[in-house]
Amino acid sequence: MKIVREDTVRPNTGWFAEVSKGQIVRIAGRSVIDVVAFKRGDPAEFFDVARTRIYNLNIYPTKGHRLFSKQNNPMMRMVADGFAGAGHHDLQSPHGCPQLMLGVLKPLGIAAENLPDPLGLFRHMAIEQKTGRMTPTPRAIAAPATIDLEAEIDVVVALVNCPDAKTSPPGADAVVTVLAP
Amino acid sequence: MKIIRDDHVPANSGWGAEMKQGQVLRLTAMTIIDFVCFNSHNLKERFDQARTKVYNMKIWISTGDKLFSKLNNPMMTILEDQFAGKGLHDLQYGTCSGPRFARAKAEGRLNQYHHGHDIPIPDHGCWENLQAGLKPWNIRPEEIPSPLNVFQHVDIDTATGEIRHSPKRPEKPICVDLRAEMDLVVAASACPDLAAPKFGQPIQATIYEP
Numbered sequence: 243m244k245i246v247r248e249d250t251v252r253p254n255t256g257w258f259a260e261v262s263k264g265q266i267v268r269i270a271g272r273s274v275i276d277v278v279a280f281k282r283g284d285p286a287e288f289f290d291v292a293r294t295r296i297y298n299l300n301i302y303p304t305k306g307h308r309l310f311s312k313q314n315n316p317m318m319r320m321v322a323d324g325f326a327g328a329g330h331h332d333l334q335s336p337h338g339c340p341q342l343m344l345g346v347l348k349p350l351g352i353a354a355e356n357l358p359d360p361l362g363l364f365r366h367m368a369i370e371q372k373t374g375r376m377t378p379t380p381r382a383i384a385a386p387a388t389i390d391l392e393a394e395i396d397v398v399v400a401l402v403n404c405p406d407a408k409t410s411p412p413g414a415d416a417v418v419t420v421l422a423p
Numbered sequence: 424m425k426i427i428r429d430d431h432v433p434a435n436s437g438w439g440a441e442m443k444q445g446q447v448l449r450l451t452a453m454t455i456i457d458f459v460c461f462n463s464h465n466l467k468e469r470f471d472q473a474r475t476k477v478y479n480m481k482i483w484i485s486t487g488d489k490l491f492s493k494l495n496n497p498m499m500t501i502l503e504d505q506f507a508g509k510g511l512h513d514l515q516y517g518t519c520s521g522p523r524f525a526r527a528k529a530e531g532r533l534n535q536y537h538h539g540h541d542i543p544i545p546d547h548g549c550w551e552n553l554q555a556g557l558k559p560w561n562i563r564p565e566e567i568p569s570p571l572n573v574f575q576h577v578d579i580d581t582a583t584g585e586i587r588h589s590p591k592r593p594e595k596p597i598c599v600d601l602r603a604e605m606d607l608v609v610a611a612s613a614c615p616d617l618a619a620p621k622f623g624q625p626i627q628a629t630i631y632e633p
Binding site: 286287288290291292293295296299300301302312313314330334335336353354355356357359369370371373374375376377 | 467468469471472473474476477480481482483493494511515516517520522523526535536563564565566569579580581582583584585586587
């Protein structure tokens with residue numbers, strides 16, 4: 243595949259790009275990265291954690307799962323999950339860095355109350371079977387793990403590198419690459 | 424206690440009302456109720472599943488737990504939960520809807536989400552019902568948050584993350600009482616509940632002053 247762009251996203255900074263159908267967003271990181279997506283040209287259609295959980299019938303997104311919109315349409319598909327086996331990504335928590343994300347989303351003019359809950363990459367949340375108790379449980383990995391998200395429609399993708407001592411291994415640079423077929 | 428209003432909500436339809444801080448909403452049913460709430464002085468402030476789960480630090484809530492808004496304010500407190508010990512309320516599902524049923528059917532997955540391939544598929548569900556219930560307040564469909572799904576017992580394997588629908592529901596109508604911690608617009612859908620043994624039943628929505 244051809245590299246369309248490649249950016250280093252330092253801890254406590256964000257990234258925003260238009261991604262066309264068929265392109266892949268490759269995210270290589272080690273600390274928590276919150277991701278949201280909007281349908282290009284219509285930000286009222288946005289990534290939705292509940293639709294995503296129920297379409298996949300799983301609370302931990304991984305390879306093969308699709309990211310769904312509030313309007314019940316597929317937006318992206320996770321085609322690689324280098325974190326699998328080390329930990330789970332999270333679909334339960336709100337944003338760790340909401341102000342940072344709102345800043346990144348400035349081109350779309352998203353208000354705080356309309357900020358969709360994120361796909362929390364690398365935010366391993368231990369959930370107790372009997373009580374449902376949630377305990378953030380950072381999983382350190384030696385080398386950056388790679389997550390590939392393939393766009394199923396034209397989308398706008400925003401992410402923030404949002405390390406937090408409670409939820410994440412120490413902050414590390416993330417590298418975000420957009421690949422075209 | 425003083426009854427402010429007491430409404431019968433037919434199966435697969437929606438309901439909405441305003442209530443004051445301190446008043447209590449009693450939801451009575453034996454099948455799923457999709458429930459949402461909004462700050463009546465700022466309708467952009469809505470119930471939020473994620474804030475609610477993280478505030479309570481658990482994925483299932485019951486008596487004593489609070490419902491939180493996206494803007495991090497307590498909206499309601501669960502005063503009574505007659506389903507406790509028998510089943511769990513859900514904070515994973517969004518709303519069912521006509522398009523959602525159609526997609527499941529087209530993909531041949533009705534059996535994964537509900538309990539049979541040969542069940543009648545309604546043309547609308549909780550998303551449309553909540554839109555109808557909220558019509559007086561001009562809430563757009565995408566502004567309806569993912570709900571607290573009362574009486575929606577779901578089996579979740581927290582090791583693998585797998586979600587499996589369950590027919591476990593109250594054996595007869597029982598109630599959940601929620602106290603308003605701010606002035607609210609509240610809305611409920613009597614879910615068509617295609618996973619329940621006899622599908623969705625009517626619900627009763629009662630607002631009272633304790």
